[in-house]
Amino acid sequence: MPADLAVIGLGPYGLPLAQAAVAAGIPTIGYATGPEAGSLSPAELRRMRSTGFRLSTDPAQLGRVRTAVICAPTPRGADGELDLGQVEAAARTLAERLRPHTTVILESPVLPGTTEELLRPILERGSGLRAGRDFHLAYSPSRADPGSRDHPQAHTPRVIGGLTPACTESAAAFYGRLTDKAVRARGLREAETVRLLETNFRHVNIALVNEMAVVCHELGVDLWDVIRCAETKPFGFQAFRPGPGVGGHGVPQDLTGHASRGLRMVELAQQVNERMPHYVVQRAAALLNEHGKSARGARVLLLGVTYKADLADQQGTPAHEIAVRLMELGASISYHDPHIPAWHVLDRPVPRADSLYEAAAAADLTLLLQPHRTYDLQGLSVKAQLLLDTRGVTPTGAAHRL
Secondary structure (H helix, E strand, C coil), X not given: CCCCEEEECCCCCHHHHHHHHHHCCCCEEEECCCHHHHHCCHHHHHHHHCCCEEECCCHHHHHHCCEEEECCCCCECCCCCECCHHHHHHHHHHHCCCCCCCEEEECCCCCCCHHHHHHHHHHHHHXXXXXXXXXXXXXXXXXXXXXXXCXXXXXXXXXXXXXXXXXXXXXXXXXXXXXXCEEECCCHHHHHHHHHHHHHHHHHHHHHHHHHHHHHHHHCCCHHHHHHHHCCCCCCCCCCCCCCCCCXXXXXXXXXXXXXXXXXXXXXXXXXXXXXXHHHHHHHXXXXXXXXXXXXXXXXXXECCCCCCCCCCCCCCHHHHHHHHHHHCCCEEEEECCCCCCXXXXXXXXXXXXXXXXXXXXXXXXXXXXXXXXXXXXXXXXXXXXXXXXCCCCCCCCCEEC
16 A cells, blocks of 8 residues: 655654554554654554554655655754754655655744745755645644643644645645644744744743742642642643653753844743752752761662653653762662663663562652652552652652652
């Protein structure tokens, strides 16, 4: 069966799209731009293949589809800017095989203007075709919620902005096969800026509640009860909860150097969130001290070292910095995570606990960083000598909360 869709990049953006496409009955090619294809388990790959998916390393296959979606990752570079190298490479590969009437969509996180100013010239030069006349060009911000069972792609509205109205409609027709609602933006830049706003909204609000956690601890106020009460307000409030830091693939951007004035609130939020691993270690050391123990030589068990619960993804996880800081204090660390069979910090293997309860009982302090579904939080709170819950998910009074 000939493929109708090519998903270029099978990481955190491309893989959910490919899964949604084959679930909707769209024959799909997955073209990896890096080692991210390894994130597919053999069982997942078998299921997807049975419904019209195939992996390909042959660039010629990209010229045989009606729709090509670039989902290459754009990690933060050493200068703090988004690294668009994989997007550029994907575009060059596609351009050499691009046929007339193809719809090309970019889903990777980028700054406003990238689709038209970077992607369009690469595609036009490599193909000899003109965007908006010979092929359609659009942007749609990825809205995958990794690990969530509450927000399936089929019921998550998709925003689409095209180079021309016809480009927008062509991309909307494609996404209309995946979701029950396609939202049309005015153009490319508006759609790109939706991604910017959504990502920064998350980081700014997490920063606010993280600062509230620090202040409430100093005041002796139960922030978790405050949030419980506040979220009963039916308007003007959305509940966010504090944590040990912010990980994931959504990189906040303050637009400094891209606009006459940057987003100062985003820059400040980033500073707040980046301080949280240090604050968690401070709280951990203080708790140990209150119980007559020093951080030096203390046995500390870290639970859940991924960036998000129920995922094997460690992108930007605060667990790494927390582990480093604890080791600098002289603590002896170990970890437990059902999704991570081996973990290295500072190029050294961290001992993995086989039995969760036995490890928690033996540790001087247990730090709950991610509440994976497999964790029995009630049982854990009983077994642990001293438990610091950074997510506020243990029964009230059963643990110390952030």
